[in-house]
Amino acid sequence: MSNKIFVIAEHLNGQVEDITYEMIGKAKEIGGEVITVLLGSGAQNLAADFGSDKVLYVDDAQLANFNPEAYCKTIVQLCHAHAPNIVLVGNTSQGMDIAAGVSVACDMPLVAYASDVTADTITSQLYGGKMSVSSHVADGRFIAAILAGAFDTEAGKGSGASIETADAPDLTGLKIQFKQLVAPEGGDVDITTQDVLVSVGRGIQNEDNLEIVQALADKLGGALSSSRPIVDSKWLPKTRQVGKSGLKVKPKVYIAVGISGAPEHIEGMKDAECIIAINTDPNAPIFDYAHYGVTEDLFDVVPALTDKL
């Protein structure tokens, strides 16, 4: 059987998100007819560099900005009409709202947290990246929610995809209405332009202990960044958060202190030039991405390092 693969494009603020190209590239590798599904309003030009065979474009004012209800309805209708056997969607804030809906409405098996996909086997990263699971679908009909950053973006770029437009379903009377996008407040420090980041996670235990990592950052002339729980606890501002819902950083040196390396964190820092991880758990996934690893207690190593510099 030849595959028909839907790739659900993702865009925000008029910009195509990299995950779109990553999935198109992967879909081409799986093989078959690759159709990128793009929803928007006056957004057809976003498809200019999609490397798929075809683009299925749906234009409607209600689709101008992502709306979980409107997007889900539209994509379900397209899946019914075109019957793709594989649907690739991002394991992202937008994709999460689509994947399960399509799975239930079209009775398609769903596999999330996918870090690799073939025509019938999907590998997921579970338990914060501490376990991998391969799942098999005998008839090759499934939806995979793909982790951002898992595949190459360049492989999904191209030109000359034929664009076909499709009608939106009836989108009147939606229960969810999009209001606006709000940009985050600017911070005191821009962590995306730093050469050195000392990044702190839940291993630091409490707010007072931040002194220890701040002292190291100061000594290195770098800045302090963090994992999400530190920001959720309000110990550091949102602008210091590295990862999926934070910022992507590429410093020369990234020192991860008491950070486990959950996939959502890795997404934001894996391209740093030199990653040093300090974590007492030798099985912490962060060590799979680090160039240098230390399993000693951070409360011993960090002050000692600050002294040596």
Next chain:
Amino acid sequence: MNIIVPIKQVPDLVEELEVDSSGKSLDREWLKFKVNEFDDHALEEALLLKEDTGGTVTAIALDGDDIDKALFAAAAKGADRVVKITGVDGAPTNHQAAKAFANALSSLDYDLVFTGVQSVEDRDGQLGVLLAHYLNLPHISVVTGVSVSGSGVNVQKEYGGGVIAEFEAATPIVLGIQAARETPRYVPVAKVRRAMRSTEMEEMTAGDISVGAGAEIQRMFKPESSGSAEMLSGSAEEIASTLADIIKNKM
């Protein structure tokens, strides 16, 4: 607003995880469990919303490891009702769990359902979105703020880089909570014990939880370490010296 909060126990990742003899799932025998951290945020946001605007909070869970303790802890924090769903054995998929919750919710009265946005075991997708679709309700996930607005709710959903999308939504709706406004409250053990004595644990049966065939697990394994990390050993002093040299070289 009447709010339902489904909660779930998940393996504590601080423990060493091992694969069982089937090669397809975790060895649960020695595992320590804790409430999914995002469910804690969902409960916290529900309690804060109740404190702002009135209503009730019901915590509901599938029967399983240490679930009574988790539900009584929810009661101690301020949940008005705690409900345990029986009749689901073993480790259900999220499709099955969502079906069980959907069945139970059909006999409860609610305006909002708050789930944790995800858990560490969502191989077949996030529970909240699945639940919404079985209930035929709208859904928004990765929510970092909810407030009552007219007869509905104003919802903030988070994207990458901290960009927030704001939505107005009618109720009932299912929301996948990423982070509550406040750090989830802590409750001392003594208070949980008191709640155990004073709270009635309601029970419901899961009903029909048959769902379409999912993808079959072939193998669970520890990710092969890329082995690229050079592990430094020695005393803290020795490690610090080596690290200092490495860092100076890179800058």
